[in-house]
Amino acid sequence: MNPNQLLGKRGTTDSHPMEGFLRMDRMPHIWCSTCGLGTCLTAFIAAAQESAIPREDIVVVSGIGCTGRAAGYLKYDSFHTTHGRALPYATGLKVASPRLKVCVISGDGDLVSIGGNHLIHAARRNMDMTVICVNNFNYAMTGGQAAPSTPQGASATTAPYGAFERPFNFPFLVDSCGATYVARWTALHVRQLTIAIKEALLHRGFSFIEVISPCPTVYGRRNRLGSGLDLMKFYHDHSITKNFASTRECDIKFQQDIIVGKFVQRDEPTFLDAMDAQMKKTLGAKFVPYVGPMDPARDMTESSHDSDRVPKPK
Amino acid sequence: MSKPKRGPVLTGAHYLDGDHACAEGAIAAGCRFIAGYPITPSTEVAERLAERFPRIGGTFIQMEDELASIAAVLGAAWGGARAMTVTSGPGFSLMVENIGLGVMTETPCVVVNVQRGGPSTGLPTLTGQQDMMQARWGSHGDYEIIALSPSSPQECFDLTVTAFNLSEKYRVPVMFMMDECVGHMTEKVVIPEADTIEVWPRRWYRGPKDKYLPYAPEKDGVPLMIRAGDDHRVHVTGLTHDQRGYPIINADTQRVCVSRLVDKIRNNLDDLMIVKEEQVEGADVVVVAYGISARVATKAITDARKQGIRVGFLRLITVWPFPEKRIRELAGKVKSLVMPEINMGQMFREMERAANGQCKSLLVPHCGGWVHDPNDILKAILEGAR
Numbered sequence: 001m002n003p004n005q006l007l008g009k010r011g012t013t014d015s016h017p018m019e020g021f022l023r024m025d026r027m028p029h030i031w032c033s034t035c036g037l038g039t040c041l042t043a044f045i046a047a048a049q050e051s052a053i054p055r056e057d058i059v060v061v062s063g064i065g066c067t068g069r070a071a072g073y074l075k076y077d078s079f080h081t082t083h084g085r086a087l088p089y090a091t092g093l094k095v096a097s098p099r100l101k102v103c104v105i106s107g108d109g110d111l112v113s114i115g116g117n118h119l120i121h122a123a124r125r126n127m128d129m130t131v132i133c134v135n136n137f138n139y140a141m142t143g144g145q146a147a148p149s150t151p152q153g154a155s156a157t158t159a160p161y162g163a164f165e166r167p168f169n170f171p172f173l174v175d176s177c178g179a180t181y182v183a184r185w186t187a188l189h190v191r192q193l194t195i196a197i198k199e200a201l202l203h204r205g206f207s208f209i210e211v212i213s214p215c216p217t218v219y220g221r222r223n224r225l226g227s228g229l230d231l232m233k234f235y236h237d238h239s240i241t242k243n244f245a246s247t248r249e250c251d252i253k254f255q256q257d258i259i260v261g262k263f264v265q266r267d268e269p270t271f272l273d274a275m276d277a278q279m280k281k282t283l284g285a286k287f288v289p290y291v292g293p294m295d296p297a298r299d300m301t302e303s304s305h306d307s308d309r310v311p312k313p314k
Numbered sequence: 315m316s317k318p319k320r321g322p323v324l325t326g327a328h329y330l331d332g333d334h335a336c337a338e339g340a341i342a343a344g345c346r347f348i349a350g351y352p353i354t355p356s357t358e359v360a361e362r363l364a365e366r367f368p369r370i371g372g373t374f375i376q377m378e379d380e381l382a383s384i385a386a387v388l389g390a391a392w393g394g395a396r397a398m399t400v401t402s403g404p405g406f407s408l409m410v411e412n413i414g415l416g417v418m419t420e421t422p423c424v425v426v427n428v429q430r431g432g433p434s435t436g437l438p439t440l441t442g443q444q445d446m447m448q449a450r451w452g453s454h455g456d457y458e459i460i461a462l463s464p465s466s467p468q469e470c471f472d473l474t475v476t477a478f479n480l481s482e483k484y485r486v487p488v489m490f491m492m493d494e495c496v497g498h499m500t501e502k503v504v505i506p507e508a509d510t511i512e513v514w515p516r517r518w519y520r521g522p523k524d525k526y527l528p529y530a531p532e533k534d535g536v537p538l539m540i541r542a543g544d545d546h547r548v549h550v551t552g553l554t555h556d557q558r559g560y561p562i563i564n565a566d567t568q569r570v571c572v573s574r575l576v577d578k579i580r581n582n583l584d585d586l587m588i589v590k591e592e593q594v595e596g597a598d599v600v601v602v603a604y605g606i607s608a609r610v611a612t613k614a615i616t617d618a619r620k621q622g623i624r625v626g627f628l629r630l631i632t633v634w635p636f637p638e639k640r641i642r643e644l645a646g647k648v649k650s651l652v653m654p655e656i657n658m659g660q661m662f663r664e665m666e667r668a669a670n671g672q673c674k675s676l677l678v679p680h681c682g683g684w685v686h687d688p689n690d691i692l693k694a695i696l697e698g699a700r
């Protein structure tokens with residue numbers, strides 16, 4: 001389905017066509033107007049619908065930050081965790097309940113700085129999950145500090161004379177660690193982004209999508225880049241689509257061209273596939289695969305408690 | 315003749331060390347997910363489960379660090395698994411932020427800390443009881459926690475089951491505070507038949523999906539839980555939240571949210587308090603101890619009794635919440651309370667506070683690395699009897 005179709009014609013309905021997928025009782029959200037995060041959410045919902053994955057199978061995990069709030073607005077089972085730990089939290093969810101399609105939506109500071117170690121390991125394990133990393137080139141929620149994505153020369157509250165550290169090239173980072181699906185789009189590329197998220201959801205393995213997103217309120221204003229619209233105009237004029245470009249070339253320099261596209265898509269055994277294969281190989285018939293989560297319906301009868309008190313040891 | 319069918323529980327008498335007994339206790343309690351990162355002296359728990367789990371339908375995952383391990387455990391618990399992580403001092407320090415998330419989101423799980431001497435990297439292979447306060451107050455913010463302390467491999471088995479039961483009943487991460495000596499001590503451990511081991515179910519919500527309120531308390535203050543993926547559309551956040559689980563950042567919501575987290579433990583003290591008493595009635599001195607120090611104190615107590623001193627023994631199994639009420643009662647009746655611990659006075663401060671000046675409180679400190687000389691405890695008992 002085309003996302004425009006899903007959104008409906010402006011003014012033709014009283015309710016927002018995505019209402020069913022949002023926690024409307026939490027609106028208005030805390031995001032600034034013209035922030036790119038709304039677009040990311042829209043793309044996610046559209047992609048999730050188009051993927052035809054049963055709604056209850058999708059769970060969303062976020063860390064902390066403006067982007068981290070995404071989990072709280074989406075009407076899925078959603079987890080708003082601690083700063084940097086969305087990926088290991090998601091790993092526990094996935095391993096404990098392999099049926100779930102686990103999606104992480106979080107900021108670049110969250111995923112690549114404080115959570116950087118988890119990112120490289122989740123990619124190395126080819127943990128079957130979808131990661132949407134919203135890159136707004138700064139730590140927005142805490143007021144515009146430098147991030148591992150801040151381009152050299154850009155200004156941030158903790159880099160008042162201009163950032164001079166080399167920023168990470170996210171696609172190259174996760175590609176080199178073993179991610180099996182890697183793409184980058186901007187918040188302007190709604191259609192491509194939606195398609196990428198859908199592909200990632202249907203991909204078996206670690207999928208990573210970087211979304212370049214305008215933060216007019218802190219990054220934009222501090223660097224005199226104009227309004228949210230100006231930032232979108234910049235993406236329009238300076239994005240170069242290059243599918244399957246070498247991720248090595250995907251560095252982002254301050255206010256220069258941004259290479260976007262789908263860079264990596266390959267098939268590799270996931271963490272759970274590899275574990276199963278190895279256990280079967282070594283243990284043969286003795287291997288008892290993980291039985292899955294406890295079942296509320298059976299848990300009561302299988303357990304043996306009969307009093308109201310937790311039994312104390314003799 | 316076919317072999318008898320063996321379940322996952324290792325029923326029978328076994329010669330096990332505390333770490334392995336803890337692993338077997340976890341299996342008996344229904345734990346089927348463990349995430350961990352190696353650290354002495356706790357690693358044997360993880361190693362044993364890494365070996366046992368693939369044969370009984372469980373998953374072990376060695377995470378990249380302790381921050382990841384505890385995060386994975388919380389995720390797994392919401393994914394519907396009974397989950398545990400294992401560590402020692404430095405790793406415990408790394409876990410505390412997410413222990414707070416576990417408290418705030420009321421996530422049942424067990425955190426095993428086989429203590430070694432600190433601070434910092436301290437004594438990697440030698441014993442200590444120096445994380446006792448951290449177990450209580452390690453995470454930021456105001457909360458109540460449950461912590462148990464075993465004194466023998468048998469208790470490592472039995473109490474690991476209890477730790478899981480309490481974590482499910484009160485929906486709180488339970489700290490399992492072992493020490494290196496108990497972890498590495500090998501003794502006979504008797505594991506009962508699986509069907510005689512009481513395992514508490516998760517407090518599942520079974521009502522209509524759209525009526526579910528993830529943080530609406532039951533009578534005892536504890537809300538019911540669901541699994542991710544069961545179509546309840548639940549939101550779980552570490553932010554201050556209302557009964558729907560929605561973040562609401564104001565003082566009123568904070569009051570309701572935090573009071574309940576604290577009250578669900580404080581209002582159920584009798585249920586979760588486990589202590590063992592021996593000859594405390596009519597005693598002049600009562601020795602209060604936990605973990606390996608309780609084993610060492612036994613020798614001092616026997617020696618003191620031989621000298622005609624009336625010594626009672628109060629062994630703490632539930633260390634948090636602290637058995638304040640019982641200590642206060644005893645303090646009103648005895649000349650002194652004596653506490654040996656392998657730290658410079660952590661639980662001692664709690665004991666002294668609970669005694670409230672009614673009797674003398676004597677600390678027998680030890681910096682770690684080894685257990686007390688029983689004579690030092692004896693000396694304190696003699697002094698206390700004067």
Ligand SMILES: Cc1ncc(C[n+]2csc(CCOP(=O)(O)OP(=O)(O)O)c2C)c(N)n1
Nearest residue numbers: 064065066067083107108109110139140141
């Ligand atoms: C352990 C910890 N350190 C620091 C913070 C403060 N903090 C909150 S949000 C944030 C930055 C988030 O930046 P990013 O992930 O890029 O998300 P954005 O707000 O830009 O969307 C920080 C440092 C925290 N919550 N926890």
Ligand code: SF4
Nearest residue numbers: 031032035066140215
């Ligand atoms: S501060 Fe920036 S990233 Fe955060 S909501 Fe506002 S525009 Fe978006």
